[in-house]
Amino acid sequence: MNHTGVTPVARAAGLRRGHLVIGGIVLLVLLLVGVSLAYLSPVLALLESHPSRLPRGVPAPATAPPPLDSSKRINVLLLGSDNDQKFQANALLSQTMIVVSIDPAHRDVTLLSLPRDLWVDIPGRSSAKIDLAYAEGGAPLARATVEKTFKIPIHYYAWIGLNGLVRVVDRLGGIDVDVLHPVLDDNYPNDFSASGYGTERVYLAAGPQHLDGRHALQYVRSRHGDLLSDFGRSIRQQQMLLAMQQRMAGMDMVTALPNFARDLNGHLKTDLDLVRLTQLAVFMRGLHAGDVHQAFLTPYVHDAVSADGQQILLADWPAVNAYLRTLFGGDLLP
Amino acid sequence: MRRAVATFLGVLTLAGCTSTAAPARDPGKVTLPAKKVSVPGRLYLTKSRGLYVFAGTRLTRLVSGLTVEDPAVTPDGGRLAFAQVQGQSSVIVLADATGRNGQSITAASGPEGSLWAFKPSLSSDGQRVAYLTDRGKQPSNPQDLQPNDLGIWSYDSGSKESHRLVLPVPYTGGDSDPAYRPGTVDELVFTTYLYGGRPLLPVARLTWMSTQNGSRIYLSPDGERNFEPAISPDGRFVAFIHATGTTDGLYVMPLASSYSREPRPAPTDSAVLLQSGMVAQPAWSPDGTAIAFLMLVNGSFDLFIMRVSSAGSIHPVSAAEEITHGSFLDADSRLAWAP
Numbered sequence: 001m002n003h004t005g006v007t008p009v010a011r012a013a014g015l016r017r018g019h020l021v022i023g024g025i026v027l028l029v030l031l032l033v034g035v036s037l038a039y040l041s042p043v044l045a046l047l048e049s050h051p052s053r054l055p056r057g058v059p060a061p062a063t064a065p066p067p068l069d070s071s072k073r074i075n076v077l078l079l080g081s082d083n084d085q086k087f088q089a090n091a092l093l094s095q096t097m098i099v100v101s102i103d104p105a106h107r108d109v110t111l112l113s114l115p116r117d118l119w120v121d122i123p124g125r126s127s128a129k130i131d132l133a134y135a136e137g138g139a140p141l142a143r144a145t146v147e148k149t150f151k152i153p154i155h156y157y158a159w160i161g162l163n164g165l166v167r168v169v170d171r172l173g174g175i176d177v178d179v180l181h182p183v184l185d186d187n188y189p190n191d192f193s194a195s196g197y198g199t200e201r202v203y204l205a206a207g208p209q210h211l212d213g214r215h216a217l218q219y220v221r222s223r224h225g226d227l228l229s230d231f232g233r234s235i236r237q238q239q240m241l242l243a244m245q246q247r248m249a250g251m252d253m254v255t256a257l258p259n260f261a262r263d264l265n266g267h268l269k270t271d272l273d274l275v276r277l278t279q280l281a282v283f284m285r286g287l288h289a290g291d292v293h294q295a296f297l298t299p300y301v302h303d304a305v306s307a308d309g310q311q312i313l314l315a316d317w318p319a320v321n322a323y324l325r326t327l328f329g330g331d332l333l334p
Numbered sequence: 335m336r337r338a339v340a341t342f343l344g345v346l347t348l349a350g351c352t353s354t355a356a357p358a359r360d361p362g363k364v365t366l367p368a369k370k371v372s373v374p375g376r377l378y379l380t381k382s383r384g385l386y387v388f389a390g391t392r393l394t395r396l397v398s399g400l401t402v403e404d405p406a407v408t409p410d411g412g413r414l415a416f417a418q419v420q421g422q423s424s425v426i427v428l429a430d431a432t433g434r435n436g437q438s439i440t441a442a443s444g445p446e447g448s449l450w451a452f453k454p455s456l457s458s459d460g461q462r463v464a465y466l467t468d469r470g471k472q473p474s475n476p477q478d479l480q481p482n483d484l485g486i487w488s489y490d491s492g493s494k495e496s497h498r499l500v501l502p503v504p505y506t507g508g509d510s511d512p513a514y515r516p517g518t519v520d521e522l523v524f525t526t527y528l529y530g531g532r533p534l535l536p537v538a539r540l541t542w543m544s545t546q547n548g549s550r551i552y553l554s555p556d557g558e559r560n561f562e563p564a565i566s567p568d569g570r571f572v573a574f575i576h577a578t579g580t581t582d583g584l585y586v587m588p589l590a591s592s593y594s595r596e597p598r599p600a601p602t603d604s605a606v607l608l609q610s611g612m613v614a615q616p617a618w619s620p621d622g623t624a625i626a627f628l629m630l631v632n633g634s635f636d637l638f639i640m641r642v643s644s645a646g647s648i649h650p651v652s653a654a655e656e657i658t659h660g661s662f663l664d665a666d667s668r669l670a671w672a673p
Contacts, residue, residue, distance in 0.1 A: 176633065181536045182507030183507060184483060186480075186482045206525070207561060207562055207615075207665070208582060210662065227506065228535075289611075296533075299532075
């Protein structure tokens with residue numbers, strides 16, 4: 001006699017249904033995990049490609065990265081290099097060095113360009129231009145050099161090569177930029193030629209316009225026709241970052257992220273993990289033009305020649321430090 | 335396991351990141367808004383370096399197969415000039431109003447190497463063409479870099495000769511946007527690109543020049559970026575773009591009745607017609623009652639028209655009207671408007 005009033009046959013059927021439901025849920029979860037992994041595998045492949053060990057003699061990062069949902073500032077060192085066939089992949093100078101400083105508390109971002117010719121002490125090495133740090137010790141040494149020189153804690157880095165930049169801009173559908181001066185360069189390096197040694201003629205009209213990846217690269221990279229030389233290039237690089245941020249704000253990131261990751265594979269190195277990368281993407285996507293501030297060290301540096309005859313920039317360090325205090329407040333390293 | 339957790343967190347975070355996608359960039363398509371606006375006369379523009387003309391609500395592609403920038407017309411609309419890009423050089427072409435029967439009036443190369451030529455402007459009588467070129471530059475190579483900034487030259491249809499009007503300041507990119515003042519053959523307005531302020535920053539100044547004696551005055555202050563001047567058909571006003579760090583504006587300022595060395599007032603707020611994220615390439619209608627321009631909307635540069643009145647001070651009569659929609663027009667190429 002079954003006191004519940006349910007026959008054994010009915011209970012067995014109920015158990016089978018229960019097993020089916022559980023099995024279905026497990027299957028659904030597995031399917032979801034599988035789809036998620038398939039969706040994000042390009043991203044994970046990209047993010048796992050960075051070296052995790054520090055080279056010998058290079059100090060560890062000064063501070064651990066704070067969570068983005070805290071009120072603590074997060075600093076990302078953006079590095080960019082010419083990495084076409086002319087250069088050895090393991091000895092690239094960092095032609096671009098920009099500290100992206102994110103202040104979640106005030107919901108703003110500061111872009112600070114570091115002049116590549118600035119003469120600094122590189123940890124464990126002698127004095128040199130700051131762009132040599134990346135060539136000598138990769139991102140860890142570039143990070144350590146920035147931390148030692150400017151007392152800015154660098155929580156993450158991201159390095160991108162020329163082709164990566166072109167692909168990102170193209171994946172964004174191009175960028176809209178107000179070109180500050182006409183850009184003319186009869187000797188622009190043709191990075192896309194077979195040898196990497198060719199040159200091409202470049203003309204970009206001044207004024208607002210749409211640029212695809214190749215022309216965006218020409219805009220930020222050319223300096224032959226710019227009296228401001230590397231400073232002019234820094235201004236244009238920051239313009240491009242702002243334009244990319246604005247373009248990103250209108251994008252469907254769910255669809256775009258795996259494509260970005262595929263495009264960038266081999267052209268991007270970063271120690272950002274997936275969660276932090278997506279958090280940053282969401283944060284940057286929500287910014288308005290007025291939330292991003294541009295900063296340059298140009299007023300505090302001057303031209304000089306090193307003992308070995310290189311054209312370099314020397315800094316007025318008290319002035320640089322005072323300027324950095326206005327930008328970073330109490331968030332600088334001791 | 336960590337990977338799976340990270341994947342889930344990533345997916346969950348990204349779930350909040352969808353948005354309406356920007357319209358697709360179609361290199362061959364110019365699309366019109368649901369509410370079509372009729373364009374009086376003929377308005378020339380380029381898209382993906384193809385030359386188009388609007389008339390009413392009808393759009394026609396001209397001169398297929400050519401890579402074209404910067405159309406310009408005579409006030410009567412009888413003659414068309416444009417820059418034709420050929421690989422890594424360009425020439426100025428004079429043609430009929432349909433772009434056919436074109437003749438190059440500049441050379442694609444010279445002793446100094448390959449040459450650029452852009453932004454032609456026809457004088458009222460159609461006899462002269464002011465244009466930009468790097469002609470006269472020093473030969474340059476990677477071991478001996480020389481500036482190749484664009485200067486302003488003038489072509490005379492009678493003599494079929496060109497001569498230089500403005501020598502560019504080296505390493506500025508040069509000058510741009512030359513425009514003859516309607517009704518004159520010896521007054522030119524253009525943009526001078528320079529560096530100004532401290533620290534030095536790129537600036538752009540509107541310049542008024544007498545081609546008779548080469549004297550020049552600035553129409554806009556140092557330390558600002560004012561560019562792409564377009565002179566009204568009666569020669570009384572200059573429309574131009576005023577850029578700040580974050581936004582562009584379409585401005586209009588008066589131009590004195592005759593060339594003078596008197597300093598001009600800087601653009602003021604009273605001359606603002608429109609402020610937007612990005613605006614470019616103003617061009618006056620042949621009767622001076624409207625200004626066409628390109629404006630960035632949802633990631634696409636599209637054509638707009640604003641009706642204006644010059645009764646009293648110049649001011650907009652209506653809001654800007656959308657002529658194209660999601661068409662990704664070339665914002666670095668001039669517009670030209672003919673009767």
